[in-house]
Amino acid sequence: xxRLGWILVVLVLLMGAAGLYVYYHVDRVAPVPQSASAEDxxxxxSIGTEEERxxxxxxxxxxxxxxxxxxxxxxxxxxxxxxxxxGHEMPIGFSKVEIGVPRVGVNCALCHTATVRATPTDPPMxxxxxxxxxxxAQEYLRFLVAAASDARFNADTILNEIARNVQLSLPxxxxxxxxxxxxxxxxxxxxxxxxxxxxxxWGRGRTDLVGLSTLAxxxxxxxxxxxxxxxxPLWHLQTREASGYQWDRSAASLRDVVRASAVVEGASARxxxxxxxxxxxxxxxxxSSLRRVMEYLSDLKPPxxxxxxxxxxxxxxxxxxxxTCAECHEANGSRATSPIPIAxxxxxxxxxxAWTAESAAAxxxxxxxxxxxxxxxxxxxxxxxxxxxxxxxLNAPYLHNGSVPTLSDLLExxxxxxxxxxxxxxxYDQARVGFVSNGPDAQRLGTMFDATQSGxxxxxxxxxxxxxxxxKRALIEYLKTK
Amino acid sequence: xxRRTLTLIGLAVVILGVLVGIWVVVSLTTDRxxxxxxxxxxFKYGSIGSEPGGNLLxxxxxxxPPYWVFKSLPSICSxxxxxxxxTFGFISEPGRDLPIGISRRRRLGLDQVGLNCAVCxxxxxxxxxTSAPRIVLGMPANRLDLQAFVQFVTECxxxxxxxxxxxxxxxxxxxxxxxxxxxxxxxxxxxxxKVTTLNLRNRIGPVLADTVPRWGRGRVDTFxxxxxxxxxxxxxxxxxxxxxxxxxxxxxxxQKPREGMxxxxxxxxxxxxxxxxxxxxxxGVTPVTVDHANLKxxxxxxxxxxxxxxxxAVDQELxxxxxxxxxxxxxxxxxxxxxxxxxxxxxxxxxIETLATIGTDPYRLNSYTPAFASNQYSLYxxxxxxxxxxxxxxxxxxxxxxxxxLRAPYLHNGSVPSIRDLLxxxxxxxxxxxxxxxxYDQVKLGFVxxVAAADGQVFSRYDTAVPGNxxxxxxxxxxxxxxxKRAIxxxxxxx
Numbered sequence: 016x017x018r019l020g021w022i023l024v025v026l027v028l029l030m031g032a033a034g035l036y037v038y039y040h041v042d043r044v045a046p047v048p049q050s051a052s053a054e055d056x057x058x059x060x061s062i063g064t065e066e067e068r069x070x071x072x073x074x075x076x077x078x079x080x081x082x083x084x085x086x087x088x089x090x091x092x093x094x095x096x097x098x099x100x101x102g103h104e105m106p107i108g109f110s111k112v113e114i115g116v117p118r119v120g121v122n123c124a125l126c127h128t129a130t131v132r133a134t135p136t137d138p139p140m141x142x143x144x145x146x147x148x149x150x151x152a153q154e155y156l157r158f159l160v161a162a163a164s165d166a167r168f169n170a171d172t173i174l175n176e177i178a179r180n181v182q183l184s185l186p187x188x189x190x191x192x193x194x195x196x197x198x199x200x201x202x203x204x205x206x207x208x209x210x211x212x213x214x215x216x217w218g219r220g221r222t223d224l225v226g227l228s229t230l231a232x233x234x235x236x237x238x239x240x241x242x243x244x245x246x247x248p249l250w251h252l253q254t255r256e257a258s259g260y261q262w263d264r265s266a267a268s269l270r271d272v273v274r275a276s277a278v279v280e281g282a283s284a285r286x287x288x289x290x291x292x293x294x295x296x297x298x299x300x301x302x303s304s305l306r307r308v309m310e311y312l313s314d315l316k317p318p319x320x321x322x323x324x325x326x327x328x329x330x331x332x333x334x335x336x337x338x339t340c341a342e343c344h345e346a347n348g349s350r351a352t353s354p355i356p357i358a359x360x361x362x363x364x365x366x367x368x369a370w371t372a373e374s375a376a377a378x379x380x381x382x383x384x385x386x387x388x389x390x391x392x393x394x395x396x397x398x399x400x401x402x403x404x405x406x407x408x409l410n411a412p413y414l415h416n417g418s419v420p421t422l423s424d425l426l427e428x429x430x431x432x433x434x435x436x437x438x439x440x441x442x443y444d445q446a447r448v449g450f451v452s453n454g455p456d457a458q459r460l461g462t463m464f465d466a467t468q469s470g471x472x473x474x475x476x477x478x479x480x481x482x483x484x485x486x487k488r489a490l491i492e493y494l495k496t497k
Numbered sequence: 498x499x500r501r502t503l504t505l506i507g508l509a510v511v512i513l514g515v516l517v518g519i520w521v522v523v524s525l526t527t528d529r530x531x532x533x534x535x536x537x538x539x540f541k542y543g544s545i546g547s548e549p550g551g552n553l554l555x556x557x558x559x560x561x562p563p564y565w566v567f568k569s570l571p572s573i574c575s576x577x578x579x580x581x582x583x584t585f586g587f588i589s590e591p592g593r594d595l596p597i598g599i600s601r602r603r604r605l606g607l608d609q610v611g612l613n614c615a616v617c618x619x620x621x622x623x624x625x626x627t628s629a630p631r632i633v634l635g636m637p638a639n640r641l642d643l644q645a646f647v648q649f650v651t652e653c654x655x656x657x658x659x660x661x662x663x664x665x666x667x668x669x670x671x672x673x674x675x676x677x678x679x680x681x682x683x684x685x686x687x688x689x690x691k692v693t694t695l696n697l698r699n700r701i702g703p704v705l706a707d708t709v710p711r712w713g714r715g716r717v718d719t720f721x722x723x724x725x726x727x728x729x730x731x732x733x734x735x736x737x738x739x740x741x742x743x744x745x746x747x748x749x750x751x752q753k754p755r756e757g758m759x760x761x762x763x764x765x766x767x768x769x770x771x772x773x774x775x776x777x778x779x780x781g782v783t784p785v786t787v788d789h790a791n792l793k794x795x796x797x798x799x800x801x802x803x804x805x806x807x808x809x810a811v812d813q814e815l816x817x818x819x820x821x822x823x824x825x826x827x828x829x830x831x832x833x834x835x836x837x838x839x840x841x842x843x844x845x846x847x848x849i850e851t852l853a854t855i856g857t858d859p860y861r862l863n864s865y866t867p868a869f870a871s872n873q874y875s876l877y878x879x880x881x882x883x884x885x886x887x888x889x890x891x892x893x894x895x896x897x898x899x900x901x902x903l904r905a906p907y908l909h910n911g912s913v914p915s916i917r918d919l920l921x922x923x924x925x926x927x928x929x930x931x932x933x934x935x936x937y938d939q940v941k942l943g944f945v946x947x948v949a950a951a952d953g954q955v956f957s958r959y960d961t962a963v964p965g966n967x968x969x970x971x972x973x974x975x976x977x978x979x980x981x982k983r984a985i986x987x988x989x990x991x992x
Contacts, residue, residue, distance in 0.1 A: 076875055080729040089730030093868035100867075102885030104874050117879075132867075136852060136859070138889040139867050175555040181879055182785050459736070 040115035040190055049301065053311040057143055058124045059103060061110040062304055063290060065120035068206070068281030070159065071195050072117035073183070077176035078162050085161040087154065088459065095151030095158065096219055096439055098130065100141050107141065108150065116187070116195065121280055123273075123308055125150055126222055126246040129409055130441045133322065135456060139441060144249040144315045145409040148220035148417075148450060149439045151462065156210055163203035170196045215241030215470060218462040219439030221417055222246065224261075225369040227279045232377040241470050242369025245417040248410055251403065253313040254346070262415040263367050264354045264400050265375065268391040273309045275389060278381060291387040317406035320495040322445050332493030335486050339479045343401035354398035361475030362399060363416050370394065404497045411449035412438060418466050418473035421449030422494060426487045429474040437461035448491050524606035524677040525553055530791065531601045536798045540615050540634055542593075544600035545795065546788030547611030547781035549693075556605060558783040560647065560697070562654050562690055564601060564608035565674050569667045574653035580953060585649070586640030586714055586933060588621060588632060597632070598641075606677045612780040614795050617641065617717060617746045621935045622903060622944075624809065626951065630935055635802050636903040637715055637746035639944060640933050642957065644712040648705045654694040661687045700725035703732035704740055710965050712743040713957030714933030716911055719744065719761070720865055723778060728872050741965040742864030745911040750802040751899050754839040758847025762909035763862045764894030765870070768886040770796065774877065775884065784877045804837050804900025807990040809939050819988030822981050826974045830895035834991045837899045851892040856970030858910050865889060901992045905943035906932060912961055912968035915943025916989055920982045923969045931956040942986050 050056045070078075079091040088094040097106045105111050108125025112118060129145035132138070162168055170192040177183060183191065213226040225242025244262050252260075252269055260266040266275070278287065293303040342348045343355060357364050372394040382388035399415055413419040420436045421444060436452035439461035444451045451457050452464075466473040479490065530544035549559030561567055571581045578584055587596035595601060598616025602609050620639040621630035653659060661682045668674065674682075703709065704721045712718060721742050724730040732740060744762050752769050759765070760772045773796055777787060823833065832846045841847075852859055867889045876884045893909055907913045915938060918926045930946040933956035938945050949956055961968040974985060 076878065083729050083731055089724065089732070089734050090866075090868040091728055091730070091872050093871045098867060098871040099874045100871070102874060102887070104878070104883060104885075106871065130867075134891075136863060137891045175552075178551055178555065178785065179557045179783050180785065180875075455736075 036186060037190065037194060038115075040187070049304065049307070053307060054143055056304070056307055057122075057311050058107050058128060059105050059110055060122060060304060060308070061112045061120060062122045062277045062280065062308065063120070063282035063286030064122065064277070064280050065110060065112050065118040066114050066283040066286060067202075069114075069118040069120040070199055070203075071191070072111055072119050073177045073181065073191070074173055074196065074199055075119040076180065077173060078159070081167060081172060081176050082158070082162040082165060085158050085165075087151075087462075092155065095154040096147070096149035097125075097151070097155060098139075100130075100139065108147070116190070123249075123276060123280075125280075126152060127249050131321070131409070131450075132442045135442050140321065142318050142409055144312060145318070145406070146220060146246040146248055148245075148411065149441050150246075151217075151219050151439065152222055153217040154462075156206065159203050160207035160210065163200045164207065168196075168200050213241065215243050216462075216468070217243055218464055220245055220412070221438075224279065225366070225374065228275070228370075228378050229374055231279050232374070232381045242366045243470055244366045244415045245410075245412070247402065248317070248406065249312045250315040250317045251405060252309075252315070259396075259400070261370075262399050263370055264396050265370055265394060266392055269309060269313075271389050271391045273305050273312075274387050275378070275381075275392070277305055284385060287382075287387050288385055291385070317497075318409065319406075320408050322443070322495075324495045325492050326496075328489050328492040329496050330493075332486075332489030332491070335479075335482065335490045336493050339482070339490070340404070344404045346403055348401075351401060351403075354396040355401050356398040358398075360399055361477065362414050363418065363470060363472035363474070365470035365472075366415055367397070367399065404494065407494050407497050408448055412436075412452070412464070413449070414473065414476060416471060418464065418471055420452035420464075421447035422491050423447040423487070424449070425476065426479045426482065426490070428477060428480045432466070432473045434466040434473070436464050438464050448495065520677070521606075524675070527603050527606070529603040530788065536794060537634060539791070539794055540613075540798065541590075541597045541619065542595065542600055542615075543613060543791055543794070544602040544611055544788060545613050545777055545780065545782060545792045546602075546786050547600070547613065547777065548602045548604050548609035548786070550604045550783075550786035553605045556693065558781055558786040559609065559611060560781040561599075561610050561612065561650060562694070563678075564610050565664055565668065565678065566654070566659070566687075566690065567599075567610045567650075569664050570650065570653045570659070572667060573658050573663050574649070574656055577653065578649055582646070584954070585642045585646040586638070586954070587616075587646075588619060588630075588640070590632070598638075606675075606681065608674065608678065611782075614749065614776070614780070614799075616780070617643065617776075618749045620715075620903070622937050623935055624937060626936050631808075633805055633903060635750040635799060636748050636805070636900070639715045639746075639905075640935060640954075641746070642712070642714045642933070643717050644705060647701070651694055651698045651705070655691055655698070659687065659691075697726075700729065701732070703735075708737060709740045710743065710963045711957070713959060715906070715957075716743040716745055716932075717779070718742040718864070719776075719779060720869060724869060724872075727778060727876065738860065738964070739864055739866070741860045743965060744861045744909045745904075745906065747896075748804070748900055748904050749799045750804045751799075751837060751839075751897075752796075752802075753800045754836060754841055755847070755897070758897075759849050759890070759894040762893055763865055763890050764847075764849040764892070765865055765888055765890055766886045769800075771882075771884055771886045774882055775873075775887075778876070784880065784882070789882075804992070805903060807902050807992075809937070809990075811990045812987050815984050815987040816991055817988075819981075819984030819986070822974075822977065822985050823988050826977075827898075827985070832897045834988070836897040837992065841897075845895055846897060847895060849890050849892045849894050853892075855893050856972070857893060857908055858912065858965060858967035858969065860965035861909055862890070862893065898989065898992050901989055902937075902942055906930075906946070906959075907943070908968065908971060910966060912959070912966055914946035915941035916986050917941035917982065918943070919971065920974045920977065920985065922972065922975045926961075926968045928961050928968075930959050932959050933957050942989060 050060055086094040092106060099106045107128050108121055110120045110122050126147045127144055128147050129142045130139040130149055173196055209230050213223050221243050223241050223243045260272045266272045290303050290305050293299055294306050343350045357367055375392045375394045378392050379389045413425045419425045419432050424432045437457040440451050440457035442451045533539040533543050549556035551557040571578045582596055589596045597619050598613055600611045600613045617638045619634050620636040621632055623630045701722045704718055721740050725732050756769050757767055759767055766772045829843045830845045832841055832843045870887045870889050873884045873887045905915055907919045913919045913926050914930045931949050934945050934948050936945045
């Protein structure tokens, strides 16, 4: 062979090696070891969101240290309620898996695990499956987008900060410099563009799930009303199949709800295909991750109220509960299985209006051509669910839009309910039953809720508001035992 | 002919270039601590990797400027420090170039200095104002004002009088810096140092400022500087109450029987090794610059380092009368004199008492937050050392009392000067006293605390009315008779 020929062969081989290196480190999905315990799988396991919506771990780690000014307070991700507990490397709701390089994604626990403290000096207690009243999902996304929009989101700055934590190999440094950092930046800026279509402040513990679903199904930003609502508690899920899921009962199949939540959170279609493939193969080395999550939630029990209960007073409240609340909130109540019409319940209707028959039709098409195609999403209702009140103490703030901070406030006529309070602080208010929603710490660590804003109305659900003060006290005490 | 000459010149230039290149690369990549065969010397002067490292253009870690600058600072800023580093309570041994606690290591082509374990865990004690101080390794650095030291180093590094010329003028004729360092001095090295120092000051400024109560001698705020240095939290945005976290340096001897107990004042960690690594971060190491091997030498030594015996007279009869009183009142939480031999007696030793139970000052506890723990779990990432043992607690831990005579002042915040004072009801304990004098008070069991200055040293005035300084709580034994208290004090001398 001629000299030129040899040079060409060597060049082709070198390029092939470089290409293989990049593929191996950018695209290859390594087997994901699943946590031994179902709870850890729920809290830290992967639901496939790392590949498209995720961020390479080392970049994710250093962003809060480079851009602390884009977080509301000192504390890194913890400043928006995203916290690691009990020695775990990743915060609750965050997964870390190898897709060429370690990448970070989010999972169900981000919006469905609560922390509670008895006093400001107590360590937090963690309640998997409870509404994550402390999570600032929108603040987290906005942080990532703000960082990507800053000129300092560049290879020099990010690699220098990474170098304070780990010694990356030279090929890895080149990979981050020329591929991963620019790629991540582009992806986050694209995400920012998509999210800009979602109007409205979520604040802590709330999500515009309707808006996110619309983004997932329609892909183009549309002018639309926000459908912001609290996350729902996830215990006793199996028993709810009959009455449907979501605040407006618009979803009929638990399996579809779990899969749809993963898709809306950013699970890639490729990952969904594999996970669905594994759904029935329970003996496989890597069974379906979502099935494991679903089964964990189906068995999850509502956590008991961890503070003192006056049992005499609670017993006195049982009768009031039976007379005032049970019809809608007890599983065997006459109005428990179907949504309460909006005309009756009178709560804020934005969430209901946001999800339309067209939204449902579009969303049912998201999985077209895939083995996980949806069919069960509908627009069946004209009202809101009256969910069972198991562990209702953990559902604070109350009503679907989280517009009422405590049970005591909910038993007041709407005109007497607070119009401004702070969400996200996890110290529990045992007197009013809900989280502490005022005071310097709640203000410093939480987000303000303004009930006068569109979608945030705190009217309606006037049941029990005319009870005597003594009856209310007893009823609230009884509700602690639920 | 000409062509041959040109070729030769070209060759010479290439060879020279390669040699210079090799010289630069070797200079920059050399990482060589000064080594000590003796473990005591290693503890006092050896490097745990707290000198800046990584990359010359973006160095990581370290709290001090390079050796030649560090040596020059006291004379450059002599108005701020007329008596040299000894002013801050550093201990210097005769014939030694650097004080105890300062290590030296070649990194990034420079002679660097760093802090090691001994800086906060070596102190002195003496019988009378005229006797010679005895240096005790592993005891709390009772004389050190770390806050004032860091403040001086940052201020002087930023002082306009610190220039390349000022450094050059102070270099010795013989044994000065390497050629490489001299070249660096001429090429923007001082400017770069000032930028690094400014970054550090911007981060930790709020805990050096007067808005936060002074740490004073023998105390450190462990976690607040860490929040900014490791995680770049903006300390200005934290409440002043959270920034008030000063507490006493602890002793570090006899670690073996402590493994698994709740360590740190608030008991936030139960692994000696992880606690050691965490403390090293405070000295200036980072996960990439730490010298695990050298740190392990220290760890293995303090594992079984015996607490120093009380060197003065003990009334054995009185002490044996104190033993049963101690067993009744103290042993459940603090173990007894046999702890020095590894005997852990007492069901609550190393456990945490809630703040409500113990009633001591809350500030140190509250300076450690769940958000901070959450951040700590990402330290030493991707390694077997990753932090996983830290926990937010709701009280203070019960520590064993081995070598307690040297651990004065008492309580986590050092708010009570002596054991005898601790056995008084809080309202009868001294309200204002001085810290930093190393003359021992054998009657009260503690250091002499009513002297404001001596031997050219100005001691730290400790005011228990200042936030974080409360001397309340821990009322155990306060209702005993004066005789019983004397007996317990005597018994504690045998620990």
